[in-house]
Amino acid sequence: MSQLTAGRHPSSGPPMAVAVGGRVGATRWWRTPTARRYAFGYTLLAPAVLYVTLLVGVPFLFSLYLALSDASVGSPVAQFVGLENFKAALETSVFWVAVRNTLIFTLGAGILKGLLGTTLAFLLSQPFKGRRVVRGLIVIPFTLPIAVSVLGWKWMFDSQFSVINWALSHMGLIGGYGTDSWPVWLGQPTLALLSVMFVNVWRGFPFSAIVLMAGMTSVPPEIIDAGKVDGASFLQRFRKIIVPMIAPILFIGSAFDTVFTLSDLSVVYLLTNGGPDGATEILPTLAYRTGIAAGALGRGAAISLMLFPLLLPLIVILLRSLRRRQY
Amino acid sequence: MSQERSAETATAALNRRRFLKTTGVVVAGASLGDMLLARQAPAQTKGTTLRCISASHFVPAYDAWLDDFVKKWGEKNGVKASIDHIPGLEQPSRYAAEFAAGAGHDLIQFNGLILTGHYYQNLVDLTDMATSMEKKYGKWMEKATSAAAVNGRWYAIPDYFIAIPVLWRKDLFDSVGLGEPKTWEDLRKAARLLKPKGHPTGMQFSHCNDANHNWRALLYSFGAKETDPSGKVPALDSKETREALKFAKALFDEGMTPEVYSWDDASDNRYLASGVACWIHDAISAYRTTQDTNPKVWQSTYLVPEVSGPGGRWNVGEPTIWSIWKFSKNPTAAKELLQALKDAQKEAMGASRGYNMPFNANHYSNAMPGLADDPKLSVLQEQPKITAFFGNPGPMTPAAQEVLTTFIVPDMFTKVARGGNADDAVKWAMGEINRIYAKHKGA
Numbered sequence: 047m048s049q050l051t052a053g054r055h056p057s058s059g060p061p062m063a064v065a066v067g068g069r070v071g072a073t074r075w076w077r078t079p080t081a082r083r084y085a086f087g088y089t090l091l092a093p094a095v096l097y098v099t100l101l102v103g104v105p106f107l108f109s110l111y112l113a114l115s116d117a118s119v120g121s122p123v124a125q126f127v128g129l130e131n132f133k134a135a136l137e138t139s140v141f142w143v144a145v146r147n148t149l150i151f152t153l154g155a156g157i158l159k160g161l162l163g164t165t166l167a168f169l170l171s172q173p174f175k176g177r178r179v180v181r182g183l184i185v186i187p188f189t190l191p192i193a194v195s196v197l198g199w200k201w202m203f204d205s206q207f208s209v210i211n212w213a214l215s216h217m218g219l220i221g222g223y224g225t226d227s228w229p230v231w232l233g234q235p236t237l238a239l240l241s242v243m244f245v246n247v248w249r250g251f252p253f254s255a256i257v258l259m260a261g262m263t264s265v266p267p268e269i270i271d272a273g274k275v276d277g278a279s280f281l282q283r284f285r286k287i288i289v290p291m292i293a294p295i296l297f298i299g300s301a302f303d304t305v306f307t308l309s310d311l312s313v314v315y316l317l318t319n320g321g322p323d324g325a326t327e328i329l330p331t332l333a334y335r336t337g338i339a340a341g342a343l344g345r346g347a348a349i350s351l352m353l354f355p356l357l358l359p360l361i362v363i364l365l366r367s368l369r370r371r372q373y
Numbered sequence: 374m375s376q377e378r379s380a381e382t383a384t385a386a387l388n389r390r391r392f393l394k395t396t397g398v399v400v401a402g403a404s405l406g407d408m409l410l411a412r413q414a415p416a417q418t419k420g421t422t423l424r425c426i427s428a429s430h431f432v433p434a435y436d437a438w439l440d441d442f443v444k445k446w447g448e449k450n451g452v453k454a455s456i457d458h459i460p461g462l463e464q465p466s467r468y469a470a471e472f473a474a475g476a477g478h479d480l481i482q483f484n485g486l487i488l489t490g491h492y493y494q495n496l497v498d499l500t501d502m503a504t505s506m507e508k509k510y511g512k513w514m515e516k517a518t519s520a521a522a523v524n525g526r527w528y529a530i531p532d533y534f535i536a537i538p539v540l541w542r543k544d545l546f547d548s549v550g551l552g553e554p555k556t557w558e559d560l561r562k563a564a565r566l567l568k569p570k571g572h573p574t575g576m577q578f579s580h581c582n583d584a585n586h587n588w589r590a591l592l593y594s595f596g597a598k599e600t601d602p603s604g605k606v607p608a609l610d611s612k613e614t615r616e617a618l619k620f621a622k623a624l625f626d627e628g629m630t631p632e633v634y635s636w637d638d639a640s641d642n643r644y645l646a647s648g649v650a651c652w653i654h655d656a657i658s659a660y661r662t663t664q665d666t667n668p669k670v671w672q673s674t675y676l677v678p679e680v681s682g683p684g685g686r687w688n689v690g691e692p693t694i695w696s697i698w699k700f701s702k703n704p705t706a707a708k709e710l711l712q713a714l715k716d717a718q719k720e721a722m723g724a725s726r727g728y729n730m731p732f733n734a735n736h737y738s739n740a741m742p743g744l745a746d747d748p749k750l751s752v753l754q755e756q757p758k759i760t761a762f763f764g765n766p767g768p769m770t771p772a773a774q775e776v777l778t779t780f781i782v783p784d785m786f787t788k789v790a791r792g793g794n795a796d797d798a799v800k801w802a803m804g805e806i807n808r809i810y811a812k813h814k815g816a
Contacts, residue, residue, distance in 0.1 A: 118771065119469040120491035134812060138805060140779070205632035206643060224571065224630065233579070233635030321580030321780065322634040323787040338466045340775035341491045345812065 112347035119341035131348035140324055140332060141349065148328045148356070151243055152308045158247045159303060163254025170255065171262055188252040196316040199245045203231035203317070232318050235325035242326050246313050250303060257299035261292030297368045301361055308353055329353055418706040419451035424477070425710070428461035428484035428693070431535075431658045431728060438724035446713050452706050461485055468492070471698070479701035480710060482532070485582060485691045486778065487520045487762075489529050490771040496528040497697040497704050499711075503527040506715055511734030514757040519768040520692040529694035530711050533721070533729035536690055536756045537586045539680055540645060540659055541652035544673035545572050553675070557594060557620065557682045560652060564628020567651040574628045574652050575644055577636040577783070578790050582691070584636075584783035585763070587654045589689040592617045592782070593765055596684020599776070604767025605814070607806045609782075610799055613684055618786060618795040620682075625790040634787070646670065656691075657750065661726055675749050679759050690730070690760040692769075730756055772813040781805050 075081055113131050115124035135141045170181055187195060202209050211228055214220045221227040231241045265288055273283045289296065311330040314320060320327035320335070329352055337346015425443060430436045436458055447454030459467060461484040468488060471477030472495060483489065489496070503521070507513055513531065521529040541554055541563070549566040551559070564574040577584035589599075595617035598608040625633070628651075632640075642659040644650040648670045653659060663671040679688040695714070697707040714721070718731050719742050727743025727750055737754055744750045764773030776782070785802040789795050 118491060119465070119472060119488065120493070120495060120771075134808060138808060139801065140805065200637075203635070205635045205640065206647065206649070230631050230635050233631055233633070238635070318635075319580035319637075319780075321783075321787075322578055323784045323791070335778050336775070338469060339462075339486060339778040341465065341469070341488060341771055342775060342812065343469075 109347045109351055112343050113351050115344050117343040117347075119338070119343055124344065127344065131345045132352075134345055135349050135352065140327060141352075143324045144320075144327045144329050144332045144349075145352070147239060147324075147326060148308065148330075148353075150239065151246070151314075151328055152304060152356075155243050155246045155250065155307050156300070156304060158243070159251045159254045159307075160300075162247065162251040163258055166251065166255035167258035167262060170259060185252045185256065187249050188256075192249070192312045193316065195249065196245060196313055199241075199248075200232075200317055203241055205230050205233060233322060235322065238318055238322065238325045242314050242317050245317065246307060246310055249313070250306065254299065254303060257295060258292070261295035261299075262288060264295075265291050294368055297364045301364050304360055305357065308357060418703065418709065421452055421703050421706055423447065423452050423454040423479050423703050423706045423710065425454070425456040425480040425482075425707075426467070426478040427456060427458055427482040428464060429458045430725065431656070432661070432725050435721070435725040435728065438721065442714070442717060442720075443710065446710055450706070450709065452703075452710075454706070454710065464488075475700045477698070479703050480695055480697055480707040482693060482695050483520075483529065484693045487692060487694065487769045487774065488771075489521060489694065489696065490523055490769065490774065492696070493523040493526075493528040495699050497699055497701070497707075498526055498528060499530055499697070499708070500527040502708060502711065503530060506530065506712075506733065510715065510718070510731075510736060511738070514732050514734070514760065516760060516762050516765075517692075517732045519762045519764070521694050522768075529696040530715065531692060531694045531732040532714065533718075533725075533731055534690040534692045534760065534762075535656050535728060536678070536730050536753055536760065537583075537590065537654060537656055537688055538753060538756075539652055539654055539677045540657075540674055541677065542572070542645075542650070542670070542673055543675050545570075545651045554652070554677060554680050556680050557591065557624075560680055561620070561624050561628060563651055564624060568628050568630075572649060572651040573630050574624075574650055575630070575633045575636065575641055576624075576654050577638075577641065578625070578633050578787040579636050579783065580780045581637045583638045583641065583655060584786075585777055585780065586689045586691065588617075588621065588782050588786045589761075589763065589765070590654065590679065590687055591621060591682065593687035593689065593761055594680070594682030594684055595620065596682070598766055599764050599773065599782075600767035602766045604764055604770045604773060605810070607803065607810050609806060610803045614799055615795045616683070618789045618798060621786050622789045622795075645674065657726075657728060657753070660750070661728075676752055678752055678756050686759050687761050687765070688756065688759045689765075690756070690762060692762055693729075727753070730760075732757070770813070772810045775809045775813070776806055779805070779809075 076085070112124070114126060114128060116127045116130075117124035166184065170177065170184065174180075201207065206223065208229075208231065210231070211220065211223070215222055215228070220229065229237060232238050269287055269291075270283060273287050278286065309330055310328075311334060314326050314328055314331050315334070318326040320331045329349060333346045333350035335346075336349055337343050340346075427436075427439065430439070440456055443454050443456045446452075457478070464482070464484060465486055465488060467477075468481060471481075472492065500522075503513070517531045518527075521527050521531050539554060539560065541560075543553075545567055546552065546554070546563055548570075549563070551563050551566070554560050554563060560574070567573065576587040592599075592609075592614060595613045597611055597613040597617055600606060600608050632644075641650065641653040641655050642662045645653050645655075645659050646663040646666045648667060657676070660671070660674060660676065663674055679686050695711055697704050697711075701707055715733075718733070718736050722729050722731065722736075722744070723742030725743060727741070727747070729743075730753070731737065734757075737757065740746075741751075741754055744753055763769050763777045767773065781802050785798045788798040788801065
């Protein structure tokens with residue numbers, strides 16, 4: 047290890063390092079090219095890390111803190127209660143109904159959005175007159191303020207004035223208002239869950255289509271043409287050429303969509319508020335009502351954190367698949 | 374001929390009386406308004422800022438009145454006063470955020486979702502003010518403390534409550550030979566007779582506020598209790614609760630359609646206004662909506678404050694109260710505005726078209742604006758005597774609030790209406806309720 051002493055050049059102000067014993071070349075580690083490269087890299091990375099830490103990490107840790115405490119909206123000082131809040135959630139039947147509905151809602155909506163989004167993406171990839179206009183119109187559900195669009199659906203599902211029912215009735219497919227065959231969309235348990243799922247799909251599938259279309263534009267047409275020449279059918283081309291090539295985009299899109307669906311509070315909150323009798327209760331609505339409306343922050347946070355074990359394996363699987371494909 | 378003349382005379386006399394009454398009310402109201410505006414806030418509030426927040430009112434004209442009142446009060450007293458309106462259901466999240474930040478509005482309103490029990494340690498003690506208001510405006514209604522006081526201290530000033538009476542169609546009741554309903558049995562009979570004629574009734578079996586009100590009114594009228602008087606011990610598991618559940622099941626089977634499972638707070642308003650419903654159990658907003666949209670139906674729509682059950686006559690109202698954050702930088706001005714609002718109670722009633730029911734006895738002693746001028750609505754002047762709030766007979770504690778917001782009572786009724794056993798439904802509800810109360814007790 048070389049010894050360095052600080053000296054001052056007679057003609058210049060800043061201190062300089064002088065090698066004692068006449069040996070030159072011993073440089074401080076942070077001045078090595080490798081260290082500088084690292085420093086530069088980390089500096090560039092820092093804003094993103096800071097962003098994720100502040101906006102994701104801190105709220106997550108705060109939720110964890112709340113979930114392990116008896117915090118309520120009016121108590122500034124909370125006591126540590128261990129896993130009591132999680133235990134309390136697991137003991138209620140409403141929680142399990144919410145877990146079941148959340149899984150059905152997320153999986154059902156995810157599958158439907160995937161199917162509809164794919165179909166729409168292929169349709170919109172075909173050349174036809176007015177394609178740009180149609181492409182613009184199709185994203186309207188995704189861009190409309192959620193409160194406005196969901197309230198529109200609430201009217202369409204209204205038990206008395208449902209335009210869907212009136213249309214079906216006039217087509218002779220169901221009976222008139224007041225008859226047994228008149229569907230009560232938001233009142234019958236299965237129909238209610240399907241209805242909220244449908245609205246979520248209606249809002250979300252343009253997003254899936256856009257993601258797919260973005261991916262499909264990156265597939266060189268000559269590869270598709272080569273597949274055609276080799277006699278590959280449409281499904282074979284889709285499965286063997288397009289999907290593998292756009293897999294990274296598909297995975298990221300699916301991850302986003304799953305997170306959005308799993309944590310979607312608005313559709314259920316505005317349409318049914320979890321009713322009737324918990325038929326459409328999902329974890330986000332239960333967490334909101336317990337934690338915010340009822341003020342039991344600790345238990346609300348515990349319920350919302352239950353989404354985490356549901357999401358984590360899914361995201362890990364998606365990201366691992368993505369990594370395997372990249373390397 | 375003479376009969377015609379006497380009828381004309383009677384009409385003229387009636388008109389004169391009504392004219393005198395109306396002008397009297399207007400003049401008194403205007404004078405009162407001037408008196409209030411003459412009341413000066415303390416000098417130290419001059420030049421200060423006061424921020425208030427309230428729920429968006431069901432009657433838009435009332436919000437306009439309130440905005441104007443706050444503005445004029447601010448101008449008169451040299452206070453830069455403003456008021457924001459948000460949907461009532463957003464109040465809990467807003468207040469949680471304000472409390473966490475230790476900043477926000479000075480004067481806050483709890484509307485329906487009463488969080489006094491949660492925040493009282495962080496709210497200004499208004500006991501002195503409540504006492505002086507009682508001296509000035511008469512006794513607070515019995516249940517006022519349920520919403521505004523904790524451990525005997527007042528942390529809020531009750532402003533008004535919303536009554537949830539029975540609105541019934543006289544023409545339809547007449548058609549099946551029934552008179553004014555007096556009991557829940559009367560209502561059931563009417564629904565049973567009128568449903569086959571295309572006029573069922575409806576009360577929400579869903580997750581909405583009205584479901585919480587309506588089924589509690591039935592429960593209390595059957596003698597069921599949510600808690601003991603201290604509000605600490607749940608008491609829903611009773612014979613009375615089971616009887617109420619069985620009655621609700623019969624009412625649903627005989628007089629309702631499955632629509633009620635999907636209803637929100639406004640669905641029954643539309644049901645009445647569309648001319649379908651034979652009766653509904655809702656606030657007078659339904660009456661006003663019908664008045665504006667279907668005058669023919671409105672003409673034959675009448676009100677009773679509440680009907681009786683085996684356990685008495687209980688209406689479950691929705692209270693609205695005001696509190697001041699302890700972190701408020703201007704509690705003096707906030708108190709002054711609260712006092713001015715209380716002084717202007719009658720004006721407020723008029724602006725709300727009779728929707729806002731006052732908490733103090735003296736406000737009921739004279740003709741009530743918005744109610745007295747409509748004979749059908751004037752029956753509501755007895756409402757305070759039969760009004761209870763959530764958690765009855767206990768106060769609106771945080772535990773009672775959680776039972777309310779998680780819709781356990783409506784869900785219990787829904788289970789039975791769907792064919793479930795009353796005992797099982799009570800057992801389920803008590804399981805959920807006991808867990809909630811145990812948590813709050815532990816905390």
